Amino acid sequence: MGDVLHLKLKVWRQSGPNDKGHFENIDAPNISVHASFLEMLDIVNERLEEQGKEPIAFDHDCREGICGMCSMVINGIPHGHLKGTTTCQLHLHNFKSGDTIVIEPWRAAPFPVIKDLVVDRSAFDRIMQAGGFISVNTGGAPDANAIPIPKKVADLAMDAATCIGCGACVAACKNASAMLFVAAKVSQLSLLPQGQVERKERVQKMLAAMDEAGFGNCTNQYECEAACPKEISVGFIARMNKEYLSSLSAAE
Secondary structure, eight states, X not given: OTTXXXXXXXXXXXXXXXXXXXXXXXXXXEEETTSBHHHHHHHHHHHHHHTXXXXXXXXXXXXXXXXXXXXXXXXXXETOSSTTOOGGGOBGGGSOTTOEEEEEOOOOTTSOEEETXXXXXXXXXXXXXXXXXXXXXXXXXXXXXXXXXXXXXXXXXXXXXXXXXXXXXXXXXXXXXXXXXXXXXXXXXXXXXXXXTTHHHHHHHHHHHHHHHTOBOOOSXXXXXXXXXXXXXXXXXHHHHHHHHXXXXXXX
């Protein structure tokens, strides 16, 4: 019996955006310790369907920690208690038999609940769209080394580019701020030569889109960095603020 767990789930159930929603207690016996968190939900859903009950709606795609779709607050922490881990990378050997696991959706007004644990994160898409594209010459693909970039700059840009847009930073922030997400996206392009043409315009448009979506502001308590599955530094927020102030100065 050491290879199986008996878990008690307290899952948020909400039929749609206009439903008040409630927690539902679900018994989950005989779950393998080797299962991932999402595999556990798959098993629970199969059992619910066999009983003629509504399965739990949750988002997932790659299940490899790349896409950011597996957005769940687990026992009060976005993606669960393991640092640098997405929900799909969380495995049940990190829990004990008899544990009660509370599972909720992202809690933020700009992320309205669609159903159960699924939220609408299209606000992030609108912020990205506001940033637009980079201006490059058309034609054949240039050689990868055609534009020299210092290693320190390339490494920093890559650190920003690891953002998967999951929204854990928003869910962790008491203000539902998207500053870490926007800062990562702004910094990724502003650091590289290819992003220079629209650099000043981009930061203004993306921050305007963030405000329009209803995200809150940053109060520097670093919950976003702590919850980020890619461990993106809040230092990028300072970089973005500098970019924004610089863009305003250039416009005067």
